[in-house]
Amino acid sequence: MEFGQILPTSPVLGKSTLVGLAITFFAGVCFSLFSPAFNLATNDQWHTLKKGVPHLTVYTAFFYFSASCFVVAIILNLTFLYHPVLNLPKSSLKAYLRDWDGRGWAFLAGLLCGFGNGLQFMGGQAAGYAAADAVQALPLVSTFWGVVLFGEYRKSSRRTYALLCSMLLMFIVAVGVLMASSGHRK
Incomplete structure (x- = not known):
């Protein structure tokens, strides 16, 4: 079966509640550490740097954030194409590139997410990262x-x-x- 084909019944439902909860918990931990780490990268690093070394600006930190998200997304997507979780069918990069059903919406979602993240980081610099996260x-x-x-x-x-x-x-x-x-x- 190729990537993107709709299965008559979803093979994921009921497979492993424990695995789903573990993945969700790990994602929550990652998201909860994100804002403090970004705050340290842009605001609270002054005491760790040598004299004369400038600290990261929000724009530089956002570049590193975006570049690392891009690299991790490519690695994870390729890994899950060839080694899917929960006994889903395997796929290939070729099948992925041929299947454009719904990709426009995914592309729009990615653009909106990137734009929103950029604005959130600028708002975090102005009002504090806790406030920027809460508003999001x-x-x-x-x-x-x-x-x-x-x-x-x-x-x-x-x-x-x-x-x-x-x-x-x-x-x-x-x-x-x-x-x-x-x-x-x-």
Whole structure:
């Protein structure tokens, strides 16, 4: 079977909840370390550098970030084409390049993500990286689009809807606390 063909039943569903949770947890750890690492790269490195060595600007750090994302994405995509996880069918680079169904949307998503990241880094330099990350609100935005546009959580339990509402409420409280603390910073 070639890459991009739709299977009659999804072979991924129910394969391994533990593997899915482990991957999700690892992604969460990576994302939670991203903002502090970027803050160290651009703002808090002054005490580690030798005298006369300039620290990274946001634009230089964004270049290194984008270049490393590009390299890691190529490595991971090639690896998963030839060695897919969860017993999915193997593919090839040739099949990948021939299949352009939906690639336009993926390309647009990548452009929007890159543009948004650039603006977030500039906002982080101006207002602080915690504020820039909070305003981005990726989990809330993706949940909103999932519920409204893609119909996720349809026919879910009351408990699920309570958790979704509590997530939104906690985010609103966190942004309020962040806004209230901004008057106390120098």
